[in-house]
Amino acid sequence: MSPELINLIIQATFESLYMVGIAALIGTAIGLPLGVFLATSRKGELFAAPLVNRVLGAVVNATRSTPFIILVVAIIPFTRLIAGTSIGSTAAIVPLTIASAPFIARLVEAAIREVDAGLIETASSFGASPIQIVFKVLIPEALPGLLLALTLAIVSLLGYSAMVGAVGGGGLGDLGIRYGYQRFMPEMMLAVVVVLIALVQLVQSTGDYLARRVNRRLRHR
Amino acid sequence: MSCMKALSMNAHPSLVIGEPIETQHAAAQPEAMVRFENISKTYPAYRGKPGVSALRAIDFTIARGSITGVIGRSGAGKSSLVRLINGLEKPSAGRVVVDNSDISALTGRELRLAQRSIGMIFQHFNLLSSRTAADNIALPLEIAGWSKANIRARVTELLALVGIADKHDRYPSELSGGQKQRVGIARALATRPSVLLSDEATSALDPQTTRAILDLLANINRALGVTIVLITHEMSVVRQLAKEVVVLDAGHLVESGHVADIFTHPKHPVTQSFLAEVTGDSLPVSLASRIVQEPGNHAVIRVQVRGAGAGDTLIARLARELGLDVSLLSARIDEIGGQHVGSLVLGIPGGDSAAARTLVWLSQHQVSTERLGYVA
Numbered sequence: 001m002s003p004e005l006i007n008l009i010i011q012a013t014f015e016s017l018y019m020v021g022i023a024a025l026i027g028t029a030i031g032l033p034l035g036v037f038l039a040t041s042r043k044g045e046l047f048a049a050p051l052v053n054r055v056l057g058a059v060v061n062a063t064r065s066t067p068f069i070i071l072v073v074a075i076i077p078f079t080r081l082i083a084g085t086s087i088g089s090t091a092a093i094v095p096l097t098i099a100s101a102p103f104i105a106r107l108v109e110a111a112i113r114e115v116d117a118g119l120i121e122t123a124s125s126f127g128a129s130p131i132q133i134v135f136k137v138l139i140p141e142a143l144p145g146l147l148l149a150l151t152l153a154i155v156s157l158l159g160y161s162a163m164v165g166a167v168g169g170g171g172l173g174d175l176g177i178r179y180g181y182q183r184f185m186p187e188m189m190l191a192v193v194v195v196l197i198a199l200v201q202l203v204q205s206t207g208d209y210l211a212r213r214v215n216r217r218l219r220h221r
Numbered sequence: 222m223s224c225m226k227a228l229s230m231n232a233h234p235s236l237v238i239g240e241p242i243e244t245q246h247a248a249a250q251p252e253a254m255v256r257f258e259n260i261s262k263t264y265p266a267y268r269g270k271p272g273v274s275a276l277r278a279i280d281f282t283i284a285r286g287s288i289t290g291v292i293g294r295s296g297a298g299k300s301s302l303v304r305l306i307n308g309l310e311k312p313s314a315g316r317v318v319v320d321n322s323d324i325s326a327l328t329g330r331e332l333r334l335a336q337r338s339i340g341m342i343f344q345h346f347n348l349l350s351s352r353t354a355a356d357n358i359a360l361p362l363e364i365a366g367w368s369k370a371n372i373r374a375r376v377t378e379l380l381a382l383v384g385i386a387d388k389h390d391r392y393p394s395e396l397s398g399g400q401k402q403r404v405g406i407a408r409a410l411a412t413r414p415s416v417l418l419s420d421e422a423t424s425a426l427d428p429q430t431t432r433a434i435l436d437l438l439a440n441i442n443r444a445l446g447v448t449i450v451l452i453t454h455e456m457s458v459v460r461q462l463a464k465e466v467v468v469l470d471a472g473h474l475v476e477s478g479h480v481a482d483i484f485t486h487p488k489h490p491v492t493q494s495f496l497a498e499v500t501g502d503s504l505p506v507s508l509a510s511r512i513v514q515e516p517g518n519h520a521v522i523r524v525q526v527r528g529a530g531a532g533d534t535l536i537a538r539l540a541r542e543l544g545l546d547v548s549l550l551s552a553r554i555d556e557i558g559g560q561h562v563g564s565l566v567l568g569i570p571g572g573d574s575a576a577a578r579t580l581v582w583l584s585q586h587q588v589s590t591e592r593l594g595y596v597a
Contacts (some may be wrong), residue, residue, distance in 0.1 A: 122347040124309055126361040126412065127336035136360060140351045215348045216392040 008175060009191055015089045016171035016199075018162070020157045022093050027157075028150060029102030031172040034060070034101065035108025035133055044082060046120065046130045068160050072167055094168030096160055104153045111145030112138050144215040149153050153209025155200050162196070172196055231313035253305055253318070254416060254448040255283040260315035262301050262472075269519055271576060275301040279382045283450060283465070285415075288442050290463030290480070291452040292495055297469040299452040303418050306450060307339040308332050317566060320415055337365055340409030340447075344399040346406075348393040355380065355389045356398075358407045365412055370447035379407040399430035406437065408529070410447070417441070423458060435462045456495040460484070468492045484562050485527045496562065504566060504593075505551055517595035519548065519568035520576035525589040526554055526563045533569055535588065536565070551595075 034056065040046040041053040066074070072095040075087045079094040115138050121134045139146070162173020172192050180189025256478050262276040283289045304310040305317045308324045317325045318467045328337055348357045355376045362372045380386045392466040393401055402422060409417055419438070423431040439462055453459060459466050459480060466483050468476040470492060475489040482520045485508065487493045504512075512521055524535070540547045547567055554563030569579050576592070583590045 011525045116347070118343060118345060119349060121309060122341070122343060123360070123364070125309060125336060125339075125418075126339040126364060127333035128361075128364045129330075129333060132364050136363065138351065141349055143351060173302075214351070216352075217394055 001191070005179075005188065005191075008179070009172075009188075009195060011193055012170065012175040012192070013199075016158065016161050016173075019089050019092050019096055019161050019169065019171055021097035023100050023157055023161075024150070024154050026093075026097045027104050027153065029147045030097070030101040030102025031153075032108050032146075034105035036112055037139065038105060038109040039112035040130075040134070042137075060105055063098065063102040064106070068095070069163050070162060071095055071099055076167075087168040089170045092161070092164035092171070094101060094165065094169070096157060099152055099160055100157055103156065104149065107149030107152060108142075108146060111142040111149050114145055115141045125178060134157050144211040147207055147211040147214065151204060151211070152165075154207075157202055158196060158203070232313065241422065252285045253282045254285040254287070254320060255450065256306070256316075256318040257281050257302075258316040258318065260302075260305060260312045260317060262298070262305065262310065263313045263390060274303075275472050276312075279474050281474060281477055281583050283448060285448055286442070286446050287465055288449040288451070288463045289465040289467060290459035291450065291467045291469060292454065292456060292459055293452075293469035294454060294491075296471075299469055300420065302469065303341075303384075303420055303450060304454050306343055306416065306418055327504060335521065337361070337412045338414045339416045340412070340414040342402065342405045342409045342422045344424045346405045346425075347392070348401055348404055350393055351392050353392055354385065354396065354404045357404055358411055360413045361408060364556065375411060375454055376407075379411060382410070382441075385406045390447040397407070397430075398426050399433060402426065402430075402434050403437065406434075406441070406528040409418060410441065410445070414447065416448045416450065419449065419453075420452055422451065424453070424455070431458070432461065438462060442506075456498050462546070468495070472536055508550055508566065508596075511596045512594040513597070514594050517597045519570050520573070520579075521581060521593040522565060522567050522576065522583075523591040523593055524565045524583060525591075526565060527560055527589075535586070536567070539567075539579065539582060543575070545575055545579065547579075564592070 026041050037047060038053060038060070040129065041049045043050045063071070072092075072094060077097055079091050080086045082094050083091040085091050092189060103110045119141060120133055120139050123137045128136065161169070162176070165171060165174025165177050168174075176189050176192035180192060249539070257279045260276055260279040261274070264273045264275060266272040279298075279302065285498065291302060293298050301310055305312055305325065306319060312325050315325075316323050319335070322335060324332070324335055349360065352360065358376045358379050359372045362375060367375070373378060377386070377389075380389055380437065383406050385400055385403045385407075388396060388400060392402075393404070396404065405422070406417075415437075422438075423434050427432060435458065438449060438451075440446060449462075463480050466477065466480050467474060467482070468489060470489070470491040476483060476487070477493050483492060484496060487496050527536070536547055536549060539545070547569060549565065550568050551566040552563070554561050554565075567579075569576050580592070581588055
C-alpha cells in the first residue's frame with residue numbers, strides 16, 4: 001500500500017475519532033442529565049413530573065426510532081444553522097450528537113434504575129436533598145453501569161460515523177466507501193475494517209477495565 | 222488516612238466507648254420524644270390495586286430515652302408507622318410530634334433539617350457499595366455540610382463506638398452482615414440524633430449476630446440516651462431489647478405497655494400468638510401427631526404459666542390434691558422481666574371425670590387452660 005493511501009487512512013482515523021469524541025462528549029452532556037431525569041421523574045419518584053417524563057420519553061423514542069441516515073438528511077438545515085455548513089466532519093458532529101444523546105439517556109436511565117431504591121430512602125432518611133441524592137448516591141452507585149453505557153454509546157457512534165460519509169462527513173466509513181467500494185480497492189476496504197475493529201476493541205476493553213475498577217460490589221483482590 | 226488507621230486500632234467486637242460522645246440531656250421524668258396523635262395512613266388506589274388503609278386511629282407516646290418495640294405481622298403497618306416518625310411518609314390524618322415539633326407538618330428544607338436528628342437503620346443495611354465503611358458513615362455528615370476535618374474525627378469515633386475501628390477502609394462487599402449493620406448503626410448515629418429507628422435491623426442476621434447487634438443497641442441507648450424505636454416481627458427481639466412494646470394488627474394498635482406486663486398478661490390474640498413463638502406454645506411434633514379427639518387413656522391439657530413463680534409447685538400440688546398420676550408431656554418456661562412465662566402440657570389419666578376435675582382445680586388457681594384432646 002502506498003504511503004499516500006496510508007496517510008489517507010491515518011487522516012480518516014483522526015476524523016472519525018474527532019467526530020465520535022466530540023459527539024460522545026456533547027451527547028453525554030445532554031444524555032446524562034436527561035437520563036437521570038427520566039429515571040427519577042415518574043410518579044412518586046425523586047423529581048416526580050410524570051407529564052414531563054412522558055413527553056421527554058416520547059421525544060427520545062421518536063429520535064431513537066428514526067433511521068440514522070434519514071436523520072442525517074432530515075436535519076441538514078439545522079446542521080447548517082449550528083455548524084455553518086452541512087458538509088465535513090464538523091457538520092457531521094451535529095447529527096451524531098442528536099442521535100447519541102437520546103441513546104445515552106436511555107442507557108443512563110437503565111443504569112440509574114438499577115440502583116437499589118432502598119439507598120434513595122436511606123439518603124432521604126438522613127435529610128439528603130434530591131440533588132444530593134443524585135450526586136452522592138445515584139451517580140456513584142451507578143458508575144460501573146454508566147461507564148459501560150458510555151462505552152456502548154461510543155462503539156455505536158463509531159458505527160454511525162461510517163454512515164455520515166454519505167453526506168461528505170469524512171472519516172473511516174467515507175474512505176472505505178469511496179476507495180474500497182467505488183474505486184474497487186479491496187485492500188483499502190480491508191484496512192478500514194481492520195482499523196475500525198481495533199478501535200472498537202480498544203474502546204470496549206478500556207470501558208470494561210474502568211467499569212471493573214470502580215465496581216466495589218463484588219469481592220475482589 | 223494513615224494516621225486515622227493508627228488511631229483506630231481497637232477491634233473489640235462489642236461496644237467500645239472511649240470519649241463520651243455528647244450525652245443527650247436526658248430528662249429524669251418520662252418526657253414524650255415521639256407522640257402519635259390520632260394517626261391514620263391510607264394509601265390511595267393506584268394502577269388497579271385497591272387503596273389500603275395502613276394505619277387507623279393510632280394514638281400513643283414514646284418516652285425520651287426509652288426503647289420501644291413495635292411488633293406486628295407483615296402488612297400490619299409497622300413500616301408506615303416508623304416512616305411517619307422521620308417524615309419519609311406523611312399521615313393521612315393526625316399529627317406526629319417528634320421532640321416537640323410536628324414533623325408531619327414539615328416539608329422541604331425544614332423537614333431535611335429535622336431528619337438529621339432522627340437516625341434510621343435497615344434490614345438490608347442499605348450501605349453504598351461504592352463507599353468504604355468510613356465513607357458510608359461520612360455520608361450523612363457530608364450532607365449536613367460538616368467540614369472534612371470534623372467528619373474524619375467523627376467517623377473515627379463512630380467506628381470505635383460500634384466496635385469496627387479496623388474496618389475503616391473496607392468496602393461493604395468485604396464485610397459480614399453483622400459488620401455491615403454496625404456501619405449502618407454508626408451512620409445512623411453520625412449526626413447525633415435523639416431518635417434511632419430500627420426497621421427490622423436484625424431480621425437478615427443469624428441468632429448470634431442478632432444478639433450482638435441488640436446488645437450494641439442497648440449499650441448505645443444507655444451511653445447516649447438515644448430513644449430507640451424498633452420494628453420487628455420477632456417477639457424475641459422485643460424481649461431482649463425493648464422496655465415498652467406496641468402491638469399492631471391490620472393497622473390497629475391492639476395492645477401497648479411495659480414488656481413485662483404484656484408478656485405476662487397478653488390480652489389480644491395477636492399478642493398471644495407472638496408470645497407463643499418465644500414461649501413455645503407450639504407442641505413438639507412427636508406429641509402433636511399422637512393427639513386425637515376420640516377419648517383415650519390420657520386427656521391432654523395445656524396450662525399457660527404467667528407470673529412470678531407461678532409454675533413452681535403447680536404440678537406437685539395438682540397431683541397431690543387430686544390424687545392423679547399427672548404426666549408432663551411438654552414444658553417450656555422462660556423468665557421475662559422477672560416473670561415466668563411459658564406453657565406446660567399435661568397428660569391426665571382416669572377418663573373425662575378426672576380431666577374435668579383437673580380443669581376446675583386449675584381454674585380455681587387462676588391458671589388458664591386449654592384442652593387439646595387425648596393420647597392413647
